[in-house]
Amino acid sequence: VIAPIVQLFMLGYAATTDVHHVPIVVVDADRSSRSRELIERFAGSTHFRVVADETDSHLIDQYLSQGTAWLAIVIPAGLEAALEQGGPPTQTNVQILADGSDANSSGIALAYAAGLVREYNGELLAARGVRVSPMNVSVRVLFNPELVSRDFMVPGVLAMLLLVVTANLSSMAIVRERELGTLEQLSVTPLSRWELMLGKLLPYGLIGLVDAVMVVLVAVFWFRVPFQGSVLVLFLATLPYLLCTLSLGLFVSTISHTQQQAMLTAIFFFLVPMIYLSGFTFPIENMPVVIQWVTYLIPLRYFLVIVRGVFLKGVGLDVLWPQFAALMAWGTGMLTLAALRSTKRV
Numbered sequence: 001v002i003a004p005i006v007q008l009f010m011l012g013y014a015a016t017t018d019v020h021h022v023p024i025v026v027v028d029a030d031r032s033s034r035s036r037e038l039i040e041r042f043a044g045s046t047h048f049r050v051v052a053d054e055t056d057s058h059l060i061d062q063y064l065s066q067g068t069a070w071l072a073i074v075i076p077a078g079l080e081a082a083l084e085q086g087g088p089p090t091q092t093n094v095q096i097l098a099d100g101s102d103a104n105s106s107g108i109a110l111a112y113a114a115g116l117v118r119e120y121n122g123e124l125l126a127a128r129g130v131r132v133s134p135m136n137v138s139v140r141v142l143f144n145p146e147l148v149s150r151d152f153m154v155p156g157v158l159a160m161l162l163l164v165v166t167a168n169l170s171s172m173a174i175v176r177e178r179e180l181g182t183l184e185q186l187s188v189t190p191l192s193r194w195e196l197m198l199g200k201l202l203p204y205g206l207i208g209l210v211d212a213v214m215v216v217l218v219a220v221f222w223f224r225v226p227f228q229g230s231v232l233v234l235f236l237a238t239l240p241y242l243l244c245t246l247s248l249g250l251f252v253s254t255i256s257h258t259q260q261q262a263m264l265t266a267i268f269f270f271l272v273p274m275i276y277l278s279g280f281t282f283p284i285e286n287m288p289v290v291i292q293w294v295t296y297l298i299p300l301r302y303f304l305v306i307v308r309g310v311f312l313k314g315v316g317l318d319v320l321w322p323q324f325a326a327l328m329a330w331g332t333g334m335l336t337l338a339a340l341r342s343t344k345r346v
Contacts, residue, residue, distance in 0.1 A: 006269075019108045020286055025052040025060060025069040032080035034124075038094070041120050042073065047112045064099045064142055065315050067305060071109055072097040083124065083135065093136045100144030101312040103152040105283045110139060143228075143312045154225045155311040156280045158215045159303045162238070163245050164271055166208040170249030171262040173200040174342060179259060193342050197335070201246045208242045219311075228314030236317075237306045237324060243331030244299035247338055254341040274298045279305075302326045 024042060028035050042048045051069055054060075063069040074095040096113050098106045114137055121135045144151050177183040186196065216234070219225045249266060256262035276282065277291065278300035284292055295301050302323040309315045317324065 004268075006273075019105055019112065019283065020046055021049040022047060022071060022105075022109045022112070022285065023051045023069045024048050024071040024073060024113075025054060025063045026050055027054050027057045027060065027072060027074045029055060029057070029077040030075050030079040031055075034080040034083060035075045038075065038117070038120055039073075041116055042113075045112075045116060047109070047116075060097060061142075064097070065309075065313055066319055067099070067309075070099050070102070070106060071113055073113070079135075093138055095138050095140065098139070098141045100141040100147055101152060101308050102283065103144055103147040103149045106141065106144075107147050110141075114139065150223060151225050151312060152308070154219045154223050155307045156304055158212065158219065159241070159300055159307050160275055160280055161215060162208050162212060162241065162303075163274065163300055165211055166204050166242060166245040167249040167252070167266055167271060168263065169204045169207065170201060170246045171252040171256070171266040172259050173204075173250060174253040175256045175259055175262045178257070193339050197250065197339050197342065201250065204246055204249075205242050208245070209238065212238050225311060227311055229310035230314075230316060233316050233320070234307065234310045237303065237310070237320070237327070240324065240327035240331050241299060241303040241306075244303075244327055244334065247331055247335035248299075251334055251338040251341065254338055274300050277301075297330075299327055299330045302330075 026039050026042070028039060039050065039053070043050045048071075052059075052063060057074055060072040060074070064072065074097065076093060076095075079094070094117055096110065096117075098110050100106050117135065117137050121137075124135075141147060174183070177186065191199075216227075220227050248270060252262055252266045252270065256265055277284075277287070277295050278298050279295070280300065284295050284301070287295070306320050306323050309320055
């Protein structure tokens with residue numbers, strides 16, 4: 001009764017494909033009244049949020065690689081003079097660069113941005129007594145030039161499958177012993193609770209690693225998803241993520257009395273909300289602020305950034321270390337909580 005209502009309220013706000021407050025970085029090399037007017041159009045729009053105003057276009061890769069910005073607007077030097085004097089197209093060429101690792105959201109944001117520039121361009125042309133030439137808009141998509149949604153979704157499926165499989169398996173670990181009565185036999189052994197936890201989690205961890213290898217091979221060689229990064233980085237990221245998913249399932253096992261209860265608790269209260277609120281399907285930036293804060297408690301959010309960054313952007317630990325740290329902290333905390341709740345006594 002409670003789970004569907006909770007999911008309805010959370011997902012009702014989170015499940016939206018609309019794009020609002022897209023973070024953008026502006027590179028204004030002109031620093032003129034015209035360039036400021038154009039930037040103010042982006043800053044005043046509900047679709048965009050200016051996170052940085054730079055003068056060096058070489059900094060764009062840093063913002064897009066880290067995910068700090070989705071779009072970059074590059075305004076060339078001499079734009080105002082070229083508009084007033086009818087200069088060559090190269091001087092009136094406003095460039096829009098996009099992070100194509102999120103194909104759906106980037107495509108919508110690009111359409112909004114190009115439309116906003118065209119609208120401003122039309123107003124300049126309609127202005128009386130001002131001799132202007134139209135601005136040219138060029139669009140370039142990084143990391144996924146063709147905006148193929150499969151390249152965005154398939155790496156996310158890897159993260160989702162590991163969560164569903166390992167969390168469900170480990171959620172049955174302790175409660176199965178309780179149902180079968182073998183927990184009483186464990187109570188007379190010299191095993192500590194940490195040894196019991198380790199014995200329960202290691203087999204499922206190995207299954208998770210095998211699943212990860214299989215999914216990566218299918219993604220690369222069957223679906224032809226480009227793999228730009230390091231296999232070692234992806235493997236190192238998978239270990240703390242599996243710690244998170246396995247310890248989550250183990251915690252569910254310690255608060256459940258039957259296997260059916262453990263499965264329903266894991267699915268309805270943890271797995272489904274995590275999948276919808278992690279950014280796997282819907283952009284986190286479009287969600288209400290309260291729900292955005294909730295997403296920081298979801299390990300899938302951090303692993304999605306890692307796996308898509310490794311696959312499509314080719315970034316390494318120097319960029320992804322905050323996500324690594326978050327996964328380690330989350331997994332260690334949840335495993336400690338599960339161990340404290342576990343007991344060898346019926």
